[in-house]
Amino acid sequence: MQLDFVKRELTIKLVYYGPALSGKTTNLQALHAAADGETRGRLMSLDTKDDRTLFFDLLPLSYVDKSGLSVRLKVFTVPGQVIHGSTRRLVVQGADGVAFIADSRIGETDANAEAFVDLKDNLAAQGIALEKMPLIIQFNKRDLPEARSVDEIAEMARKGTEPVYLAVATRGEGVVESFIGLLHRTWHALDREHELGEKFGFDGDGFVGDMAKKLGNSSGLEDILRKAVAGRRKLSSTKIRVGGET
Amino acid sequence: MNDAFKSLSDLTLAERYDLDEILDQASLAEMASSFEELFGVSLRIYGTSGRLLADTRRVPTLYGFLDRHLPGRLAVQKVIDRVRRAAPQPGSPERVGCISGGTYLARALVYDGRVRGRAILGPILDPEITAPPSELLEAAHGLPATELEEHFKKLPRLAPLEVERIAQHLESTLAVLTFSGLKAHLASNLHLESVKENFRELSEQNDKLKAAHDRLKELDRLKSNFLATVSHELRTPLTSIIGYSEMLLEGIAGDINQDQREFVETIHNKGEQLLGLIKTLLDLSKLESGTMSLRKDMMSCGDLVLDVVATLAPTAKKKGVKLQARVTDGVPELYADSARLRQVLLNLTENAIKFTPAGGEVTIAAQAGFMPQGDTGGAGAVLMGAARRPAVVLSVADTGIGIGVEDRDRVFDAFYQVDSSSTREAGGTGLGLSIVKRLVEAHDGLIDIASNQPSGTVFLVTLPSKRPPQ
Numbered sequence: 001m002q003l004d005f006v007k008r009e010l011t012i013k014l015v016y017y018g019p020a021l022s023g024k025t026t027n028l029q030a031l032h033a034a035a036d037g038e039t040r041g042r043l044m045s046l047d048t049k050d051d052r053t054l055f056f057d058l059l060p061l062s063y064v065d066k067s068g069l070s071v072r073l074k075v076f077t078v079p080g081q082v083i084h085g086s087t088r089r090l091v092v093q094g095a096d097g098v099a100f101i102a103d104s105r106i107g108e109t110d111a112n113a114e115a116f117v118d119l120k121d122n123l124a125a126q127g128i129a130l131e132k133m134p135l136i137i138q139f140n141k142r143d144l145p146e147a148r149s150v151d152e153i154a155e156m157a158r159k160g161t162e163p164v165y166l167a168v169a170t171r172g173e174g175v176v177e178s179f180i181g182l183l184h185r186t187w188h189a190l191d192r193e194h195e196l197g198e199k200f201g202f203d204g205d206g207f208v209g210d211m212a213k214k215l216g217n218s219s220g221l222e223d224i225l226r227k228a229v230a231g232r233r234k235l236s237s238t239k240i241r242v243g244g245e246t
Numbered sequence: 247m248n249d250a251f252k253s254l255s256d257l258t259l260a261e262r263y264d265l266d267e268i269l270d271q272a273s274l275a276e277m278a279s280s281f282e283e284l285f286g287v288s289l290r291i292y293g294t295s296g297r298l299l300a301d302t303r304r305v306p307t308l309y310g311f312l313d314r315h316l317p318g319r320l321a322v323q324k325v326i327d328r329v330r331r332a333a334p335q336p337g338s339p340e341r342v343g344c345i346s347g348g349t350y351l352a353r354a355l356v357y358d359g360r361v362r363g364r365a366i367l368g369p370i371l372d373p374e375i376t377a378p379p380s381e382l383l384e385a386a387h388g389l390p391a392t393e394l395e396e397h398f399k400k401l402p403r404l405a406p407l408e409v410e411r412i413a414q415h416l417e418s419t420l421a422v423l424t425f426s427g428l429k430a431h432l433a434s435n436l437h438l439e440s441v442k443e444n445f446r447e448l449s450e451q452n453d454k455l456k457a458a459h460d461r462l463k464e465l466d467r468l469k470s471n472f473l474a475t476v477s478h479e480l481r482t483p484l485t486s487i488i489g490y491s492e493m494l495l496e497g498i499a500g501d502i503n504q505d506q507r508e509f510v511e512t513i514h515n516k517g518e519q520l521l522g523l524i525k526t527l528l529d530l531s532k533l534e535s536g537t538m539s540l541r542k543d544m545m546s547c548g549d550l551v552l553d554v555v556a557t558l559a560p561t562a563k564k565k566g567v568k569l570q571a572r573v574t575d576g577v578p579e580l581y582a583d584s585a586r587l588r589q590v591l592l593n594l595t596e597n598a599i600k601f602t603p604a605g606g607e608v609t610i611a612a613q614a615g616f617m618p619q620g621d622t623g624g625a626g627a628v629l630m631g632a633a634r635r636p637a638v639v640l641s642v643a644d645t646g647i648g649i650g651v652e653d654r655d656r657v658f659d660a661f662y663q664v665d666s667s668s669t670r671e672a673g674g675t676g677l678g679l680s681i682v683k684r685l686v687e688a689h690d691g692l693i694d695i696a697s698n699q700p701s702g703t704v705f706l707v708t709l710p711s712k713r714p715p716q
Contacts, residue, residue: 041359042358042425044428044429044432046432046433046436055432055433055436055437055440056436058432060358062358070359072359084440086440086444086447087436087440087443089443090436090439090440090443
């Protein structure tokens with residue numbers, strides 16, 4: 001996160017992580033397609049070869065609140081292939097929130113787990129515990145025949161603390177919900193640490209809700225967050241505890 | 247956190263790039279001039295720092311005309327100053343009036359919500375203005391009126407709506423250029439950072455490997471030390487065993503009967519055998535630790551070969567192997583430790599006899615030769631040729647089972663035997679060749695294995711024929 005008090009400008013970095021070919025870039029492309037012209041910047045795909053990301057993709061999104069605070073979101077993807085470890089480490093550096101894009105296919109279970117351990121290691125290398133990082137998990141490719149069943153995912157997700165979303169990124173399904181879920185978590189984590197809402201008279205949930213509208217989803221923040229198959233309850237309880245502290 | 251991480255964070259988030267960092271100036275200048283050619287409008291592009299990035303360099307001829315006298319020059323200078331000071335904001339372009347009655351249009355160049363510079367178009371005259379304004383007439387007062395008219399006519403004329411369209415086109419063109427430039431900038435920087443990060447990772451691993459390597463070397467040294475100490479400690483009591491059994495045999499402690507003599511002889515022989523083995527181990531550890539001292543002197547290889555043949559003739563005869571020596575004329579003398587070289591030759595010959603079946607033959611030879619020079623056939627051969635050093639080549643050839651190419655390097659490893667089952671049959675500890683190799687190397691020589699025709703092995707020992715140090 002970068003905060004410019006003079007310009008009243010907040011820059012947030014979000015990173016889409018996950019195994020190779022799980023659909024990180026497709027998520028960004030779908031977000032870019034969903035966003036209105038004023039909100040979205042140019043989607044930059046850096047060095048791709050055979051449809052595979054070698055460095056990263058970057059989607060800039062911007063938002064100006066009625067309080068005058070301008071929020072700039074930088075959404076990155078990392079290259080998923082194992083050999084690009086150093087690039088992944090560089091891109092994830094300074095991330096404020098991470099969306100982990102998993103492949104729903106049962107055969108990809110190991111690849112998902114490996115990439116998750118890689119994320120944990122790369123965060124640890126920067127002295128960040130994975131548990132402290134705002135995180136959501138998206139199970140992508142729901143349309144493929146070998147996909148793990150929703151019940152099974154929900155069952156497994158209940159053991160974790162992070163919200164889990166389902167998506168078919170190629171059709172744009174679940175992409176905005178996942179993103180809003182991530183933005184919501186990230187905002188609250190940043191707000192808790194820096195008291196941004198108080199300092200700027202900024203309505204965080206209002207901002208996240210507005211972003212959803214700008215991404216073409218007008219069903220309301222609560223409804224969107226309810227799309228998560230698990231992890232929602234824990235998030236709310238965290239919020240309440242934080243409310244008690246301040 | 248290391249520097250690589252920090253700089254990438256700057257790279258992807260800070261966005262403090264100025265246009266001049268991102269755009270290639272030569273390409274930008276080219277774009278600007280083609281823009282002018284297409285629309286007939288002069289164009290200047292500035293970065294945020296105020297640096298001029300592109301300029302079509304076509305000044306209205308009117309300015310040159312006015313420059314001829316002071317009032318005109320001052321009037322033009324005033325316009326230029328005003329244009330330079332123009333500070334347009336995003337969404338609100340600034341128009342600066344020109345002495346010609348035309349206008350300069352200054353627009354902020356915005357990329358990703360940030361002002362990155364400004365573009366100035368003009369001067370452009372509204373087609374409705376047909377006659378020079380009074381301000382211009384005043385500035386040109388005293389200059390030829392017909393010329394003024396001519397220069398005034400040459401000024402570019404465009405309707406305001408058209409100008410707006412051109413400006414927008416310029417902005418979107420620049421946005422595309424900026425995007426591509428930024429992309430290339432990020433890609434090359436990230437590439438650099440990845441390389442740095444990879445380098446850091448590899449360096450770390452190298453350090454670890456080096457530490458492991460040093461540790462292994464240290465362990466190896468400890469092993470050699472241990473071997474030396476143990477060998478030494480074993481020798482002391484063994485000397486007593488051999489000595490006292492010898493005294494018993496000599497009858498110093500009184501007469502012994504035939505059975506007792508046989509037993510004591512066995513004790514004595516086995517003691518000697520054990521002592522030989524311990525000496526070998528001690529030699530190996532000395533050679534490994536580099537503490538073996540050589541007693542060098544001038545020596546004849548011919549004598550050495552004949553001596554070894556004489557020594558081993560009984561062994562060969564017993565096995566039914568023909569042992570012969572072949573010493574050619576002109577073999578130079580060596581400056582070497584003759585006892586150690588004798589050990590080398592004895593060992594090789596013993597081995598050869600051991601692995602040669604009855605009816606076969608073993609030949610020991612000494613001849614003059616040169617030290618091999620490695621791979622110097624190509625470049626610099628003329629220089630390297632001068633360094634050819636004379637040498638003595640000692641060879642031991644047998645007609646035995648032979649050694650496969652893949653085993654030829656490993657036979658010199660301590661305790662290695664090509665076929666461990668043959669140890670039982672042929673005997674030996676597997677230390678002999680390892681010591682031979684080290685002794686040869688201690689003499690700056692080389693040892694090599696070749697095939698004997700039609701069967702068997704040739705061990706070649708090449709020793710440089712050096713002079714004793716003066």
